[in-house]
Amino acid sequence: MANETGILEETKKAVTDNERPLGEESPGAPFLFVALSYLAVLAVVSGVVAMIMWASS
16 A cells, blocks of 8 residues: 555646646657658558558459
8 A cells, every 4th residue: 555655646746746847857759750650650551451462362
């Protein structure tokens, strides 16, 4: 139970702490990197689907 109390106290402190805004604490990824990674994953998945369809016909 001591661990749960610690988690509850940390959560309360994080919610009520007004010293640092969230934007200063969390790192952000550039939009271009995120957009290109989604396009790369989409291209790989599309290629795999195309190869499966080509091999099955």
